[in-house]
Amino acid sequence: MENSRRRFLKNAGFSILGVGAGSMLIGLSAHTSKAVSPDAGQRPQFSMGDKAMEAERWGMVVDTRKLNDSICRKMQEACHSIHNVPEPVGESAQRDQIIKWIWPTEFQHAFPSQEVEFLAEDAAHRPVVVLCNHCDNPPCVRACPTRATFKRERDGIVMMDFHRCIGCRFCMAACPFGARSFNFRDPRPDIEDENPDFPTRMRGVVEKCNFCAERLAVGKKPACVEASDGALTFGDLNDPDSDVRKLLAEKYAIRRKPNLGTFPSVFYIV
Amino acid sequence: MNDKNKIITGLVIFFLVVLFPFWFNLIFGAADASTAPEPELTEKAEKAETCVAETEHMRTEHMQILDQWRDTVVRDGQRIYVAENGKEYDPSLSNTCMDCHSNKEKFCDRCHNYASVNPYCWDCHTYPEETE
Amino acid sequence: MLEKALRGSKKYWTWLLALAVLIAIGFFFYLRQLYFGLGITGMSRDVTWGFYIAQFTFLVGVAASAVMLVLPYYLHDYKTFGKITVIGEFLAVSSVLMCMLFIIVDLGQPMRLLNVIFYPTPNSMLFWDMIVLNGYLFLNILIGWNVLDAERNGVAPEKWIKPLIYISIPWAISIHTVTAFLYCGLPGRGFWLTAILAPRFLASAFAAGPAFLILLAFIIRKFTNFDAGTKAIQTLAKIVAYATLANLFFFLCEVFVAAYSQIPEHTAHLEYLFFGLHGHGALVPWMWTSIALVVAAIILLIIPQARQNETTLGFACVFVFVGIWIDKGLGMISGGFIPNPLHEITEYVPTVPEVLITIGVYAVGFLVLTVLYKVVTGVKEELAG
Incomplete structure (x- = not known):
């Protein structure tokens, strides 16, 4: 009896496994065939459009000499308002569960391993604006278990796919620049003026600066660059004739934590 | 096999619970369930x-x-x-x-x-x- | 065999009921977290992993430590452990289960968990962690259950189980190695960026795990007729002694490298943990308690008389377990996040809901452990009687 029961359970188990695996295969094949429409006529196609700005590797040069508090505030406002970044309020601000894409900090925090002793007082406290570096070798992308964060091979932008992010926050641990934020709660109640052209996020996903990919697609420069009064320059790092390359050829610029081998695409003139 | 009655009672309860959506709809939800709404x-x-x-x-x-x-x-x-x-x-x-x-x-x-x-x-x- | 778990004393059922209550409380707060978001925890933009992931790290160690029973018995034919390997394997089962639950409660979007399988990403260590943890759980359930069943029926375990046992040995090492790799491969996190992290994790695992097994053996002996045997316990005690010493040694190696090189990225975290940094020092008393406990345990464990006395051995095991829990379950994870990459300090203190959810997960683990051990002791008593 013992034996027959065991055999029954075994068979039942294998049948369930088999049915499960089979239906999964059917599901997969059905999925692929459904993705392409069976209807007649030309198949739908995607394209970039004529207005889109394209580059091999987008990059930015920050001239810290031109930065001051009001410009920094303007840049942050421009960025946060169009991207529906919630205003830090109440408990979330208290607990540092806030979200920021671009923000001003001091030299010693932006460049903690490049300490300059005896820096002039005004230089030491002049704001340095920091954001995602869109590294050429991004450790966050390496760490992500679902490829929810990925580097666009076409233009080097490190992007987030909010639909896919499982909220494990591995990318936040991996980022050596503290550029990433996590939605510890539903951000919507804390967004004052929601921009209908850009989605908000939901609780439980990670977000960060996207180099205004949605604006580049329609031929506009990033919002912070437009609001920067010339302190920020944006362009293709792989094009020797671009504005950023001309500036880099002229001025001595540094990057944050170059020793970590992430190859940031944001440069700082100090 | 002395537990025949217990087993049968258990099975009946099990199927009643598992088939809940079906019999519930049959008895109580028939009117709602039959008409699919049209999007406007x-x-x-x-x-x-x-x-x-x-x-x-x-x-x-x-x-x-x-x-x-x-x-x-x-x-x-x-x-x-x-x-x-x-x-x-x-x-x-x-x-x-x-x-x-x-x-x-x-x-x-x-x-x-x-x-x-x-x-x-x-x-x-x-x-x-x-x-x- | 599971029917053994359905008949028990009043104490047994009260204990299970108490665990069920804790699980219910934890689950209630987990539902709140699910609805509100991880904002109900003490984690922040700077300290993005907290209590949950720390418990996960600690418990991977407890799970891996089953190998300390399996390896001597199956590779060296050390018969004394024959009676209790299944105790170790079932401890591994419940620990890995808790590990997985801790990962799940830590996710911001747990409903999308399967994305890890839909979009497999071998360059992410979390992907490998999923594989090794699931594999280890599967191996230990299969091995433990089959060997116990064979023992009950008075026959040799089935042949195909042997290769699985041999696989489970390096697999146990792998789970804690991969867990260390989650942390030690991240640029810009100086505290974890050390090749010795995996060995250190293993050393602390082989100290805390067997220490816990000794305590469990004491508890089992008190409540059932199953005795692991003095010899087995004494051998385990020696393993705990060596592993605790190795763990302390590795830790001191870390301290030397940081303190002598005086590279700020490496010293800052240790400074924060043990002395406080820029006036922030929430973990300082904890870390020194941990050191004191581990040192006291080592003294008790290396003096033969103290080790052979079961009262002092019990104390030593509690010291080791608590000391390493503080080190891994409190200091190791948040210590790596403080100071943050911009060298700013945000401290981390778990909130009440966070702690209750954690207790709930532990209660699930202990519930499974109790049921499994009930089966084991039931079978052993049946065989003895």
Whole structure:
């Protein structure tokens, strides 16, 4: 009896496994065939459009000499308002569960391993604006278990796919620049003026600066660059004739934590 | 096999519980369950006559199309969609779909509620009434 | 065999009921977290992993430590452990289960968990962690259950189980190695960026795990007729002694490298943990308690008389377990996040809901452990009687 029961359970188990695996295969094949429409006529196609700005590797040069508090505030406002970044309020601000894409900090925090002793007082406290570096070798992308964060091979932008992010926050641990934020709660109640052209996020996903990919697609420069009064320059790092390359050829610029081998695409003139 | 009665009682209870949705609907929900709601079109949608694909195709496959849209826009950065009918669209839920179908409650929610699906699109994407 | 778990004393059922209550409380708060978001925890933009992931790290160690029973018995034919390997394997089962639950409660979007399988990403260590943890759980359930069943029926375990046992040995090492790799491969996190992290994790695991097994053996002996045997316990005690010493040694190696090189990225975290940094020092008393406990345990464990006395051995095991829990379950994870990459300090203190959810997960683990051990002791008593 013992034996027959065991055999029954075994068979039942294998049948369930088999049915499960089979239906999964059917599901997969059905999925692929459904993705392409069976209807007649030309198949739908995607394209970039004529207005889109394209580059091999987008990059930015920050001239810290031109930065001051009001410009920094303007840049942050421009960025946060169009991207529906919630205003830090109440408990979330208290607990540092806030979200920021671009923000001003001091030299010693932006460049903690490049300490300059005896820096002039005004230089030491002049704001340095920091954001995602869109590294050429991004450790966050390496760490992500679902490829929810990925580097666009076409233009080097490190992007987030909010639909896919499982909220494990591995990318936040991996980022050596503290550029990433996590939605510890539903951000919507804390967004004052929601921009209908850009989605908000939901609780439980990670977000960060996207180099205004949605604006580049329609031929506009990033919002912070437009609001920067010339302190920020944006362009293709792989094009020797671009504005950023001309500036880099002229001025001595540094990057944050170059020793970590992430190859940031944001440069700082100090 | 002395526990025959217990086993049979157990099986009966088990099947009653497992088949709950069926017998519940048979007894109590018959009227509601039988009629599938029709999505309502706005004036703008009526005028356009055609969506990005045939109506029948949209009805069954709109989730696959949206899925493809979001992957192509977010991951490949391609933001122009040339549909089967040759027209160009901005592949965007908020800006294209909801522009015509601005009546989310009567267009989207009705069927979704009927089919008891709860897509999380609206957790992030806006729809017209919300921003007004 | 599971029927053994259905008949028990009043104490047994009261204990299970108490655990069920804790699980219910934890689950209630987990639902709140699910609804509100991880904002109900003490984690922040700077300290993005907290109590949950720390418990996960600690418990991977407890799970891996089953190998300390399996390896001597199966590779060296050390018969004394024959009676209790299944105790170790079932401890591994419940620990890995808790590990997985801790990962799940830590996710911002747990409903999308399967994305890890839908979009497999071999360059992410979390992907490998999923594989090794699931594999280890599967191996230990299969091995433990089959060997116990064979023992009950008085026959040799089935042949195909042997290769699985041999696989489970390096697999146990792998789970804690991969867990260390989650942390030690991240640029810009100086505290974890050390090749010795995996060995250190293993050393602390082989100290805390067997220490816990000794305590469990004491408890089992008190409540059932199953005795692991003095010899087995004494051998385990020696393993705990060596592993605790190795763990302290590795830790001191870390301290030397940081303190002698005086590279700020490496010293800052240790400074924060043990002395406080810029006036922030929430963990300072904890870390010194941990050191004191581990040192006291080592003294008790290396003096033969103290080790052989079961009262002092019990104390030593509690010291080791608590000391390493503080080190891994409190200091190791948040210590790596403080100071943050911009050298700013945000401290981390778990909130009440966070702690209750954690207790709930532990209660699930202990519930499974109790049921499994009930089966084991039931079978052993049946065989003895």
